[in-house]
Amino acid sequence: MKSLKEQIIELKKKKNVVILAHYYQEADIQDVADYVGDSLGLSIEAAKTDADIILFAGVHFMAETAKILNPTKKVILPDLKAGCSLAESCPPDLFKKFTDAHPDHIVITYVNCSAEIKALSDIVCTSSNAIKIVESVPKDTPIIFAPDKNLGKYIISKTGRDMLLWDGSCVVHEAFSLDKLIAVYKEHPDAKIIAHPESETHILETAAYIGSTSGMIDYVKTNPNHKFIVATEAGILHKMQQEVPHKILIPAPAKENNTCACSECGYMKMNTLQKLYNCLLHETPEITVPENIRKRALVPIKRMLELSK
Ligand code: 13P
Numbered sequence: 121m122k123s124l125k126e127q128i129i130e131l132k133k134k135k136n137v138v139i140l141a142h143y144y145q146e147a148d149i150q151d152v153a154d155y156v157g158d159s160l161g162l163s164i165e166a167a168k169t170d171a172d173i174i175l176f177a178g179v180h181f182m183a184e185t186a187k188i189l190n191p192t193k194k195v196i197l198p199d200l201k202a203g204c205s206l207a208e209s210c211p212p213d214l215f216k217k218f219t220d221a222h223p224d225h226i227v228i229t230y231v232n233c234s235a236e237i238k239a240l241s242d243i244v245c246t247s248s249n250a251i252k253i254v255e256s257v258p259k260d261t262p263i264i265f266a267p268d269k270n271l272g273k274y275i276i277s278k279t280g281r282d283m284l285l286w287d288g289s290c291v292v293h294e295a296f297s298l299d300k301l302i303a304v305y306k307e308h309p310d311a312k313i314i315a316h317p318e319s320e321t322h323i324l325e326t327a328a329y330i331g332s333t334s335g336m337i338d339y340v341k342t343n344p345n346h347k348f349i350v351a352t353e354a355g356i357l358h359k360m361q362q363e364v365p366h367k368i369l370i371p372a373p374a375k376e377n378n379t380c381a382c383s384e385c386g387y388m389k390m391n392t393l394q395k396l397y398n399c400l401l402h403e404t405p406e407i408t409v410p411e412n413i414r415k416r417a418l419v420p421i422k423r424m425l426e427l428s429k
């Protein structure tokens with residue numbers, strides 16, 4: 121009897137399916153993927169694939185971005201309910217009122233938002249390229265940045281730009297406890313703290329390195345230190361540990377009332393290996409985007425991909 125992983129690998133070859141997985145997916149899913157990466161890397165892969173079907177092992181906005189880039193391909197997601205607190209924080213009707221109230225502003229949106237929000241944007245960015253994208257806008261042009269206020273504050277601190285921020289946040293990165301992080305650091309004073317910029321300012325202030333999930337993996341690979349406290353979703357530890365098997369990686373601790381001791385994204389973890397297999401077998405649930413929204417959302421995504429070269 122073949123294992124579920126073997127059946128998935130066999131079926132994806134037969135159907136010419138590419139499996140794109142984010143670092144926050146469970147380890148078994150990452151192991152069957154053709155490409156594992158951060159949001160920017162996944163968008164780049166989605167833009168260049170020649171597969172017939174894209175199976176996106178991530179959350180809804182990521183699969184939607186792949187569909188916007190590939191309107192003629194079938195894009196499937198193991199669980200359609202795999203959402204994102206940032207995307208949910210930004211309803212299109214309210215956001216439209218906000219942008220209409222500031223017509224002189226350039227609208228830069230973090231990729232963690234719906235297709236409707238992207239359609240209202242001038243440029244999209246990810247945590248890998250946010251600073252570069254903001255700096256590409258002429259200094260005298262005012263900017264709206266949405267939906268992540270924590271990433272927005274971080275960009276302001278790095279670029280000195282005065283941006284109007286939407287009040288959204290990532291529940292996973294806001295779950296880190298500063299007190300517990302300091303306690304762990306006191307136990308491991310030889311560790312370097314690394315953090316994702318969706319984290320709150322007081323967490324970022326403790327970090328030796330701040331960057332996207334791919335940036336964090338590169339940092340632990342290239343930095344000579346042997347111990348790191350990692351402040352992002354705990355799923356990243358799977359690939360990170362494979363890259364640096366001899367180094368010690370400690371997940372940053374979450375607040376008392378959190379569902380797990382570290383910080384896990386409940387949306388990302390809605391995808392399971394069994395759901396991925398069912399999705400591959402039945403080619404459903406499928407992602408669809410109305411054509412008028414897709415065309416408008418494609419423009420700021422393409423701008424981002426151009427500026428990221
Ligand atoms: P990156 O992988 O682009 O750093 O994004 C992190 C994240 O929260 C994705 O939802």
Ligand code: SF4
Binds near residue numbers: 207290385
């Ligand atoms: Fe959204 Fe945060 Fe989960 Fe990423 S980790 S999908 S930003 S809720």
